Every structure is written in C-alpha cells, then in structure tokens.
Amino acid sequence: MEMTAIAQSLLNGLAISGIYILIALGLTLVLSIMGIVQISHGEIYMVGAYCVYYLIKSAGFSFIPALIVATLFVGCIGVFLERVFFRPFRGDPDRAMTVSISLILIIQNIVLFLAGGNPKSYSSPFTGVLFIFGIVIAWKRLIIVIVGFGLLVLLFLFIRYTKTGQAMLAISQEREGAALQGINIDFVSAVAMFLGCALAAVAAGFIGSLFSISPTMGSFALMKGIAVIILGGLGSIAGAVIGGLILGLIDGVLPAITSTYTAGLVGFAAIIIILLFRPQGIWGHE
Amino acid sequence: MLEVKGLSKFFGGLEAVSNIDMTVKAGEIFGLIGPNGAGKTTFFNLINGVIRPTRGRVIFEGQDITGKKPHSVAKKGIIRTFQANNIFPDFTVIENVSLSCHLKTGIGIFEASLHTPGSKKKEKDVLERSYEIIKHAGLESFTNTAANSLSHGHKRILGIANALAAEPKLLMLDEPLGGMNAEEVSETINLIRRLLDDGLTILLIEHNMRATMSLCDRIFVINFGKKIAEGNPAEVKENPEVIKAYLGAGQNA
Amino acid sequence: MTYLLTSLFLTVCLIFLPHFMSGPYYVHVFIITMMNIILTSSLRLISLSGQISLAHGGMMTIGAYTSALLVMRLGLSTWYAMLIAGLFVALVACLTGFPFMRLKGIYFSIVTVFFSEMVVLITQQWESLTGGSGGIYNIPAPGAIVVTGLFNIDFLSKIHFYYFALFLMIASLLILYAIEKSRIGFILKGIKQTDSLAESIGINTIGFKVLAYSTGCFFAGIVGAFYSHYISAMCPDTFGFFYTINILVYMTVGGIEVFAGPILGAFVLTILPEITRVLKEFMPFIFAAVLIAVIFFLPEGLAGLFSRLIAFIKKIIRIKNA
Structure with missing residues (x-):
C-alpha cells in the first residue's frame, strides 16, 4: 500500500478512535462510579444524534450550537435516569442491569414512535480538505480527532483538579471507604452520569455528520464501547483511551487491507481472546 | 498423608x-x-x-x-x-448437606433426569446419610430451616457439615x-x-x-x-x- | 397437582384454540408466542447456574442455517435436519462453553454477545455457503406426515405449523421441567448460590454450567431450525442482538425464580402488542409502562404477582370465613 494511503487510513482510524473513546469514557465512568454496566448507553448516544438532528432541521440551529445544546440536554437525561432508574438499585448490579436492558427497549421504542424508523442525516459544517505532505485530510474527520482528544484533556483536568473529580477517583477505587469519608455518592453518581451521557452525545453528534442516524444505531455503539473498555480494562479511564485507540485503528485500517467483515470478525475474536486470557484487560490490574 | x-x-x-x-x-x-x-x-x-x-x-x-x-x-x-461462603444460603440445612453429598451419591446425569427406580433409592440413601451428618454436627433441630436464617455460629457449623458430607x-x-x-x-x-x-x-x-x-x-x-x-x-x-x-x-x- | 391440572387445561385450550381464531394472522402470533416460550424457558435453564447468556440469537441463527442447508444442499429429510441442527448447536455451545464459562457475571454475558455478533458476520461473509447478507429463500416446509385414513399433515396450512409448534413447546417444557426437578437442577441452583463451595465439595462446576448451556442452546437451535422451515426464509441478522434482548426481557418480566415465570413473560409480552393493536400508536409507551412497573414493583416478575394475588385472595377468603 502507498504511504499516503496508509496515512489516510491511519487518520480515519484516529477519527474512529475519537468516537470510540468518547463512547467508552461514558461507560467507564458509570461503571467505576456506580458499579453497573450501563447497557443502554448506546441508546443515550442514539438520542444524542436525534437531538442534534431535530435542533438542526426543526429548530433551525446550526451544527455547533445544536451539538452544545444536545450535549447538555442528553447530560440532563443522564441525571434523570440516574435518579429515577439507577439510584434505587445501587449495590444490586443484577437488577441494575435488568433496568438498563429495559431502558434500551423503552428509549428505542419511544424514539421509533416519535421519529420513525427511516435513517436520517445532516451534514457537517466542517467541509473542505487540508493538504499536509500530500495527504488529503477531510476537516470533518480531523475535527473529531481534535474535539475527542480535547474533551479527554478536559476530563483529565476535571478529575485531577476539582473536588468532585477527586471524589470520583476515590469512589472508583473504594466505594465503602469513600462513603465513610463523607463523599456524597448521590451527587458524584449524578455528575458521572451527566458527563458520561454528554460525552456520548458529542460522539453521536459527530457520527451523525458522517453517516446516517437510525433508532437502532445504539447497539453498534454499545458493542464498540464495551469492546473498548474490555480491551483497556474495565473501569479505567486510561484503559478506555488505549482500548479506544487500538480498536479505532483496527477498525480504521483493517477494512482498507481486508474487508469490513473480516475486520469486524478480527475485532470480536480479539476481544473474546483477551477476555479469556486476561479478564482484567490490557491496562487493568489483577 | x-x-x-x-x-x-x-x-x-x-x-x-x-x-x-x-x-x-x-x-x-x-x-x-x-x-x-x-x-x-x-x-x-x-x-x-x-x-x-x-x-x-x-x-x-x-x-x-x-x-x-x-x-x-x-x-x-x-x-x-x-x-x-460455606453454605448454600437459599437451601435448607438438609438440602445443603445432601447437595454436598454429591461426590458420594453416584447418581449419573441420565439416571437423575429419568427418575429410574435405582436413582430414587439412591436419593433416599443420600437423605439418610445427610441426616446422620446433620445429627453428628448437632444441627438436627434445624434440619428444615433455611440456611440463611441460621445464626452465624450455626452457619459456620453447617459449613463444616457440608465439608463432611x-x-x-x-x-x-x-x-x-x-x-x-x-x-x-x-x-x-x-x-x-x-x-x-x-x-x-x-x-x-x-x-x-x-x-x-x-x-x-x-x-x-x-x-x-x-x-x-x-x-x-x-x-x-x-x-x-x-x-x-x-x-x-x-x-x- | 394444581400445576399439573393447570398445565393439562392450558394444553387442551391450546389444542382447540385455532378453531376459534378469526384468521391465519392470529395463528401466526400464537406460533411465534410458543417459539418465544421455548426460547425463554431454555434461557432460564442456563440462568439456573447463575450465568446470563446472550448467545441465544447466535445459536438460533446457527440452527436455522444448519437445518435449511442440510435440506437444501444435501437433500436430507427436514425432520432429521432439524434434529441434527439442534445437536450441532449443542455441540457448538459445548465447545465454546468450556472457555466462556470460566468467566463470571457480566463478562460471560459480554462474550456471548460477541459470539452472536460473530455468527452474524460469518453468515454474512460466507456467501458460497449461506448466500451472504441477502439470506436464503424457499426453504422447504417439513415433509408431510400421512397416516392413511387418520390424518394428513402436509404443512401447507399454518394450522399444521401451529400443532407442530405446540408439540415442540410441550415436549421442550416437559424436558426442561424434568431437568430442573432432577438432581441436575438442584446442583445448578447450588452452583448459582455459592459456586466456590460447590467446586470445593467436588462438583465440577464448569462441567455442569456447560451442560446447562449446551442443553439450553439445543432448544434455541431447534427453534431456529423450526423458524427457518416455517417462514421459509432466513437472513443472517434475523435473530440479532435485539431478538436476544427481547428474550431476556420476557424472562425477567415473567420472573426468573419459578418455572412458570418465563412462560408467562413470553406469553404476555408477545401477545400484548397484538391485542392492543387498536392502540398501536401508543404501544411503545404501554410496553415501557409494563417494563417499569415490573422493575420497580415486582422484583419476582409477573409470576410473583400471581402468587401474591393468590395469597391475597386466600387472605380475603379467610377474613370472610372468620
């Protein structure tokens, strides 16, 4: 393969990585703070895409304000879901998972009812291309890499330098101990859910500008998100980033070399094998 | 040894x-x-x-x-x-011990699902043996009590009974x-x-x-x-x- | 005893039911319901060991393709093909089960989801065998059963499939019930409660979990095979992620603790959308309401509701008598 073609698919891979990392960060935050695998995370993501779509098409917003409003709105949905559906089942991961599974069907059916099943799309305002050393870089992909990694830095700063962020870190390391030290788990859970859902909405907003959106788009996102956090190590932010990079590059580069199907198969097989031999993930600890 | x-x-x-x-x-x-x-x-x-x-x-x-x-x-x-985790919390005491007799039951998978006369006899033997073990451990007054509702001490003794079975x-x-x-x-x-x-x-x-x-x-x-x-x-x-x-x-x- | 009588009564009802149905559509709904009951109950068998499998969709796909291809490529009799499909699926479950069952809880569930996704990808990819994403069509119906003078079941009408599904359902439920009441069911329940203890007193916990997994998947394979011959078409993603999620929801809504739970759940949640077709527009919300109500108020599922109702009625009778 040509150098430029390789560089091209690497960049595509990075853009996909950006999306995967945003999705996986939400899953990982909720898992480490609330102790549940939030299976309806894909549906939250789907709702994010629809919010952006309707803000653009019906409310006449342009892309960036629509993305910001949708992000905040979906974050609030997250807070609502945490309060109503997950808080009553804290410490009961099995039933919390049932709740989460039910939410998939509920959210999906409601969106199907309101929006219909036909795929929809909107275009990215980031048009045009950039030439660097003869490599064609589409702005609409580059912006995902920039935003994705920018948000990652912000999240890192939030966790490192705010009180709430430190509390999140403490809870993720030891739940009971954190509660004893007077950390308000309710508040921190709500923040985690808000951030997680907001990040998913950002990812979805960008995905919608690249591909079409549909009520069933969430399951794909969920699969990839779960694959990423398993690859990296459950409940670890660094793990989500590394897992997202690896899987994004696999999904970005492999289809160019082989077929999309083979790339998908390799991805799933890799996850199963990793789970069997290293259940704690690449980055996780025993 | x-x-x-x-x-x-x-x-x-x-x-x-x-x-x-x-x-x-x-x-x-x-x-x-x-x-x-x-x-x-x-x-x-x-x-x-x-x-x-x-x-x-x-x-x-x-x-x-x-x-x-x-x-x-x-x-x-x-x-x-x-x-x-020495007990099966949702089972009664006798169920705990009779499950723990697993190794000695000699009841094969097919025998168990087909309810042959032989398996019925073996099930009966298992229950008798279990009761003996419970008596040996001093838990006979709790035979049909749910394991979960035993006192802490009795739970631990049931754990030993399970091992003995x-x-x-x-x-x-x-x-x-x-x-x-x-x-x-x-x-x-x-x-x-x-x-x-x-x-x-x-x-x-x-x-x-x-x-x-x-x-x-x-x-x-x-x-x-x-x-x-x-x-x-x-x-x-x-x-x-x-x-x-x-x-x-x-x-x- | 009540259990036996209720089951007999329901069976008799189901035998005569098609004669009161206004059209083939309702027969179809009942066939799908009976399929879902088998699937949900077989999923519960696996969950007796404490593991939630999400591989049912993948297993059904394997069963459906195996049976259809055996008939269409090798000219095998449909009856043998369906049985072989079930056994093949059980074998696949056995081989994958040993590595998978080493994982616990959510990890096992995730691996089974990925397994199902891989099945979909492989059936899409392997075009020479499976016909690729387009699927396969004109899968023949089962061969006719003719007993001269008595009956002639040629599977040209939906009613014949109805009785076939009814037979499959009753046979499956009897087998599943027998397994649960046997020593195997007892051991599985023990493993679910404390698997480290079960292992240390000499129970091969992985072996029993795999046994439950293979047996449960056997039924998924049979149902998949039945479906392919009934609908006569099959696509790689017919039984995708959401199909499995639905089965899981039927099981949870019905109640996982008792044998009748999944049956009730599958029945109510398959029939409900059909009888409320007048309210079709609001179906998502009715569905949502049922789910939320069960999650919050009925931790033991619909089956729990029934036993509570019975207890309540008994209490009232007692008060009246007193």
Whole structure:
C-alpha cells in the first residue's frame, strides 16, 4: 500500500478512535462510579444524534450550537435516569442491569414512535480538505480527532483538579471507604452520569455528520464501547483511551487491507481472546 | 498423608507463599497459624487448587495433585472450608448437606433426569446419610430451616457439615471459630474432637490461640509467606521468632 | 397437582384454540408466542447456574442455517435436519462453553454477545455457503406426515405449523421441567448460590454450567431450525442482538425464580402488542409502562404477582370465613 494511503487510513482510524473513546469514557465512568454496566448507553448516544438532528432541521440551529445544546440536554437525561432508574438499585448490579436492558427497549421504542424508523442525516459544517505532505485530510474527520482528544484533556483536568473529580477517583477505587469519608455518592453518581451521557452525545453528534442516524444505531455503539473498555480494562479511564485507540485503528485500517467483515470478525475474536486470557484487560490490574 | 514440597506463590513481585515444606500425618490435627496476611488462606487455596502455585509440589497419599482443579482435588479426598461462603444460603440445612453429598451419591446425569427406580433409592440413601451428618454436627433441630436464617455460629457449623458430607480424608478448616460466641466455640471444638475420634485428619487455620494450642498435635507458624517455626504447642509457644511475629503484628494493629 | 391440572387445561385450550381464531394472522402470533416460550424457558435453564447468556440469537441463527442447508444442499429429510441442527448447536455451545464459562457475571454475558455478533458476520461473509447478507429463500416446509385414513399433515396450512409448534413447546417444557426437578437442577441452583463451595465439595462446576448451556442452546437451535422451515426464509441478522434482548426481557418480566415465570413473560409480552393493536400508536409507551412497573414493583416478575394475588385472595377468603 502507498504511504499516503496508509496515512489516510491511519487518520480515519484516529477519527474512529475519537468516537470510540468518547463512547467508552461514558461507560467507564458509570461503571467505576456506580458499579453497573450501563447497557443502554448506546441508546443515550442514539438520542444524542436525534437531538442534534431535530435542533438542526426543526429548530433551525446550526451544527455547533445544536451539538452544545444536545450535549447538555442528553447530560440532563443522564441525571434523570440516574435518579429515577439507577439510584434505587445501587449495590444490586443484577437488577441494575435488568433496568438498563429495559431502558434500551423503552428509549428505542419511544424514539421509533416519535421519529420513525427511516435513517436520517445532516451534514457537517466542517467541509473542505487540508493538504499536509500530500495527504488529503477531510476537516470533518480531523475535527473529531481534535474535539475527542480535547474533551479527554478536559476530563483529565476535571478529575485531577476539582473536588468532585477527586471524589470520583476515590469512589472508583473504594466505594465503602469513600462513603465513610463523607463523599456524597448521590451527587458524584449524578455528575458521572451527566458527563458520561454528554460525552456520548458529542460522539453521536459527530457520527451523525458522517453517516446516517437510525433508532437502532445504539447497539453498534454499545458493542464498540464495551469492546473498548474490555480491551483497556474495565473501569479505567486510561484503559478506555488505549482500548479506544487500538480498536479505532483496527477498525480504521483493517477494512482498507481486508474487508469490513473480516475486520469486524478480527475485532470480536480479539476481544473474546483477551477476555479469556486476561479478564482484567490490557491496562487493568489483577 | 499430605506432603508439600517447596510450595511458592508470587502475586506480581509479592511473595504470598514462599518455599514451604510441610508434612501432615494421617490421623493428626495439624495447626497452621500466623499473623493476619501471613499467607495462610493462600496456602489453602494452593493445596485445593483454587490457584496454581508458581513453584513446588503438593502430594497427597503418594499422588501428585499440584495444580489440579478444586473438584478433582475434592475427589481425591481433600475438602476445605472457607472463611465466608460455606453454605448454600437459599437451601435448607438438609438440602445443603445432601447437595454436598454429591461426590458420594453416584447418581449419573441420565439416571437423575429419568427418575429410574435405582436413582430414587439412591436419593433416599443420600437423605439418610445427610441426616446422620446433620445429627453428628448437632444441627438436627434445624434440619428444615433455611440456611440463611441460621445464626452465624450455626452457619459456620453447617459449613463444616457440608465439608463432611463430601467424605474427606483430609479436612482443611479455615478459621472455623471465627466470629463465634463462647458457647458456639466450645460446641465446635467438641465437634472437631469427635471428628478426630472418627479418624479424620485435619489441617486447621485458627486465630483463637487457646483453642489451637489445646486441639493441635503439631503447629506450623508462617509469617510473610515463610515458615518461622514448627513443633508441638509447647515448643511453638516458647519460640522467640513466633513471639516476635505476634508482638510485631500486635504493635502494628 | 394444581400445576399439573393447570398445565393439562392450558394444553387442551391450546389444542382447540385455532378453531376459534378469526384468521391465519392470529395463528401466526400464537406460533411465534410458543417459539418465544421455548426460547425463554431454555434461557432460564442456563440462568439456573447463575450465568446470563446472550448467545441465544447466535445459536438460533446457527440452527436455522444448519437445518435449511442440510435440506437444501444435501437433500436430507427436514425432520432429521432439524434434529441434527439442534445437536450441532449443542455441540457448538459445548465447545465454546468450556472457555466462556470460566468467566463470571457480566463478562460471560459480554462474550456471548460477541459470539452472536460473530455468527452474524460469518453468515454474512460466507456467501458460497449461506448466500451472504441477502439470506436464503424457499426453504422447504417439513415433509408431510400421512397416516392413511387418520390424518394428513402436509404443512401447507399454518394450522399444521401451529400443532407442530405446540408439540415442540410441550415436549421442550416437559424436558426442561424434568431437568430442573432432577438432581441436575438442584446442583445448578447450588452452583448459582455459592459456586466456590460447590467446586470445593467436588462438583465440577464448569462441567455442569456447560451442560446447562449446551442443553439450553439445543432448544434455541431447534427453534431456529423450526423458524427457518416455517417462514421459509432466513437472513443472517434475523435473530440479532435485539431478538436476544427481547428474550431476556420476557424472562425477567415473567420472573426468573419459578418455572412458570418465563412462560408467562413470553406469553404476555408477545401477545400484548397484538391485542392492543387498536392502540398501536401508543404501544411503545404501554410496553415501557409494563417494563417499569415490573422493575420497580415486582422484583419476582409477573409470576410473583400471581402468587401474591393468590395469597391475597386466600387472605380475603379467610377474613370472610372468620
């Protein structure tokens, strides 16, 4: 393969990585703070895409304000879901998972009812291309890499330098101990859910500008998100980033070399094998 | 009966169990003591196969059982109890023990699902045997009580009964007296004495020093995964290393 | 005894039911319901060991393709093909079960989801065998059963499939019930409660979990095979992620604790959308309401509701008598 073609698919891979990392960060935050695998995370993501779509098409917003409003709105949905559906089942991961599974069907059916099943799309305002050393870089992909990694830095700063962020870190390391030290788990859970859902909405907003959106788009996102956090190590932010990079590059580069199907198969097989031999993930600890 | 040679387990860089040699003779009760975190439970896990040793061999009645799965080790005749999760909480006491008779039922899968006359007879035998074990353990007044609603002490005794149901040759008890009140302690010590009279070999981890000293024929002391002393209770009590280990642990705690 | 009588009564009802149905559509709904009951109950068998499998969709796909291809490529009799498909699926479950069952809880569930996704990808990719994403069509119906003078079941009408599905359902439920009441069911329940203890007293916990997994998947394979011959078409993603999620929801809504739970759940949640077709527009919200109500108020599922109702009625009778 040509150098430029390789560089091209690497960049595509990075853009996909950006999306995967945003999705996986939400899953990982909720898992480490609330102790549940939030299976309806894909549906939250789907709702994010629809919010952006309707803000653009019906409310006449342009892309960036629509993305910001949708992000905040979906974050609030997250807070609502945490309060109503997950808080009553804290410490009961099995039933919390049932709740989460039910939410998939509920959210999906409601969106199907309101929006219909036909795929929809909107275009990215980031048009045009950039030439660097003869490599064609589409702005609409580059912006995902920039935003994705920018948000990652912000999240890192939030966790490192705010009180709430430190509390999140403490809870993720030891739940009971954190509660004893007077950390308000309710508040921190709500923040985690808000951030997680907001990040998913950002990812979805960008995905919608690249591909079409549909009520069933969430399951794909969920699969990839779960694959990423398993690859990296459950409940670890660094793990989500590394897992997202690896899987994004696999999904970005492999289809160019082989077929999309083979790339998908390799991805799933890799996850199963990793789970069997290293259940704690690449980055996780025993 | 049980022979352990150079047994070691590393977790990452940490030596949880380091180069332990030990021999347990048939019919004796052998105590394993040491401060908290000395590696006693890890040692049990290594013997019954919950985790695989990094180095060393475990030999039981002349057979090498190193690294075998817990259920195969159980089949050879080594049964252990745990500090927690010794019971099936949603089952009654009799159900607990009759499930634990699994190894001795001899009921095959097809026999069990087809309800042959032979399997019915075997089921009856199992129930009779279970009842005997419950009586032996002194739980007969709770036969049909849900295990979950037993008192803490009785739960632990049921844990021992579960282990007995699997017909051990070597019984490994992990802190059987933990969290019991004085009455329950003496009940359990009596039970252990009865088991010894029946000819069972016992390997015991226990923090209750008075009980350990009075029960055990020989005692093996470890600290930080290493052996620091071995001998009869009187010898161990006088051993300066042991005194140091326990005083040191006391100061830290 | 009540159980036996109720089951007999329901069976008789189901035998005569098609004669009162106003059209083939309702027969179809009942066939799908009976399929879902088998699937949900077989999923519960696996969950007795404490593991939630999400591989049912993948297993059904394997069963459907195996049976259809055996008939269409090798000219095998449909009856043998369906049985072989079930056994093949059980074998696949057995081989994958040993590595998978080493994982616990959510990890196992995730691996089974990925397994199902891989099945979909492979059936899409392997065009020479499976016909690729387009699927396969004109899968023949089962061969006719003719007993001269008595009956002639040629599977040209939906009613014949109805009785076939009814037979499959009753046979499956009887087998599943027998397994649960046998020593195997007892051991599985023990493993679910404390699997470290079960292992240490000599129970081969992985072996029993795999046994439950293979047996449960066997039924999924049979149902998949039945479906392919009934609908006569099959696509790689017919039984995708959401199909499995639906089965899981039927099981949870019905109640996982008792044998009748999944049956009730599958029945109510398959029939409900059909009888409320007048309210079709609001179906998502009715569905949502049912789910939320069950999650919050009925931790033991619909089956729990029934036993509570019975207890309540008994209490009222007692008060009246007193």
